[in-house]
Amino acid sequence: MIPEIGLAALWLAAALSVLQLVAGALSVKEAPAGGASPFAFYARPAAVVQALLATVAFAALLYAFAVTDLSVKLVATNSHSAKPLLYKLTGTWGNHEGSMLLWVAVLALSGGLLAGLERRLPERTMQAALAVQGFVALGFYAFLIASSNPFERLPIPAAEGIGLNPLLQDIGLALHPPTLYVGYVGLSVAFSLAMGALITRQVTPEFARVMRPWVLGAWVFLTLGITAGSYWAYYELGWGGWWFWDPVENSSLMPWLAATALMHSVSVLAARDALRTWTIMLGVLAFSMSMLGTFLVRSGVLTSVHAFAVDPERGTFILVLLLIYIGGALGIFAMRASAVAEGKTFAFTSREGALVFNNVMLTAILAIVLLGTLYPLLTEAFDVRVSVGPPYFNPASAMFAIPMFLVMAVGPLLRWKQDTAGRINRELAALVAILVVAAVLIALLAEISVLALLGLALAAVLAIAALLPLRGRKLARVPTATWGMVCAHFGVAVALFGMASESAFTEEKLAAVSAGETTQVGDWNVTLSSVDAVAGPNWTAMEARLSVARGEGAPTVLNPQSRNFWSPVQATSESALLTQWDGQLYATIGQSVGVDDDGNERWQLRIWWKPFVTFIWYGGLLVGFGGLLAMVGRIRDDLRRRKGVQRREEEQADIEELNAGPRTLPEPAE
């Protein structure tokens, strides 16, 4: 019964999205100047109720997974009654249909939030945005119902479920996809608002102020989702790496790059009324990248840990949706862009100039990542199989990232509209000095690659530069949004430092050791105490007992495992991590490799000492927190401003009423 309710809710939500689209479109078309069309009433409630229905549908699937309802095909093929409850629940989105339902539910929720909360825009622009949002939702409901129905029943209930890919049985799965999806799909609001503003010719600073919190919100979730996903891959896959330039990782990076550019450009539009069309273009680009990412991951053209299903029909469906939405958006853009008047001008040496430069750099990096991701698909058409990895991505993206970081250090120090380098020459000199000194010192002290060297030096410059906008200001009076920028920029420096340090100073040891033997990595002594068999709820494992000590320090015990799951049959390596303030010790255990001369069994150990690797994720968190601060600050300022306006209007009304008072007094009745 519950799954049928879910399916019914999905159909109703789809019907409401049609209503939202039609009512929104009609009210835009027929709105009398300044007035509201009779159709205008429907779009908002349709979006809100739709959000509720989509939530009901998702809750129904969640319930089916929680009770392991094996008459539902999706549960039978992806869950198992012996799984811990948490992983039963997170397993809801650990498969194609469930994750698409989550995607659509988030889409509907963003639409509902937009319709329910946003009252600042001209109503006609709002109606257009809601119509676009309804149109996007409709396509994805159709996709879900027609080719990925999560509620499909089995004619005969299965006796037992097949189980969930053990790599996905991890707390990381509870956090990573939902966070990422909120970010991905949250960009749909930016897309709808951009299209709405374009259609109704309302690309104004007011519009930018409305759009900004939505972009910031989506961007914060994307940032946190990518950070969480990176850490998850790092400790779960057991390969010791934190970013693999895997096509699926790239699919999340591309919307982030576009959203980062959009967030900065929308700020320029809000503050200075410049970059109007560029902001709209980025709004389209960001959500297009979200949809492209969904296509790449969901169509099965890529094989990776993330690709749950390989089904050409689904791929074609999403591709067609993608073409309709991106094509349609670009079509409207082409028709309307010339009608959007130019914004205010600015000099190259100005804060706008720096932001534009970095926007272009971000877009160029996006192009590099996009082309590298699609290249294997392209060559496969000619029957040449290639894979593209760090040797391409690292230097190619660095060519644009390095100038971007340099400008990012200086940009916030510049004034809006027009400035000169001379005004900030002391800061400039200090930053250049830091760059040179850091680079020379590091080059003398350590022998590392050029990219890592530049990364470390730039991180030092960025860390100082991020704090410079606070110089000479009363800290208590600095606006929250500015704190957000400082925090996010500082986070970039922290993350960059972590990345460069990891790539430059990681030490690795691979050895076959028997119990009692000690091996060294960096200044760590690692002793294998024993290897024992252990068992979990749905796995058995060989667990090593490692006693690790730094130099002469007190030893700590680490327990890496090599796990064997039986449903589905699969083996995973569970790494063990020891976190110190200046890095992480990362240990994995391999196989037994026979006996040594004394007859003791030898085991493979792979151990890394990764200096400051944790800074990568601390940095990611700081960046996300900065975004959150900026969002909170902007929303609070906006509420305050609106309250002020309201109060002034009320005062004005009161005064008018007082002035007009005597004349409108009712005649005393006789």
Add this chain to the structure above:
Amino acid sequence: MSQTNAPMKAKHQRMVLVVLAVLAIVGAGFLAAWALPNQANFFYLPEQMVEDPPEVGRAVRLGGMVAPETLTQLDDGVTVEFKVSGNTADLVQVRYTGILPDLFVEGSGVVAEGSLSEDGVFVATNLLAKHDENYVPRELEGLEQHQAADVVADTTVGLD
């Protein structure tokens, strides 16, 4: 005068910005088009590698089946050697130092990332094996698994 001048300037600036943006993105495109064929990791089947070996040291990928009875563990405990077979009788010797993927056994499919060394052995830096019973590395999809294994079994009878 100034009133007619200002919009012109705005339009002019927009043109300049558009041109700069397009230039940067086209530049990125050219960079990618130049770097991709050089930096991409080409995929070889054993027979292709025997026939037309890649230059020594160039990062490539080698995919095929781990030929039965060729897997040997070296004394250091962390290095293995094995031969990889494809659709023909050609075999390529592979040396790998590291922890083997969990489902790596003789007769299973494998993709080795690495490069050819001067002595003709393919030195792998990473092995991708199937990591559950359903997943097969994409490059091996076209390869008839059992057939290839049988061919190897047939043609290596009587050899070491």
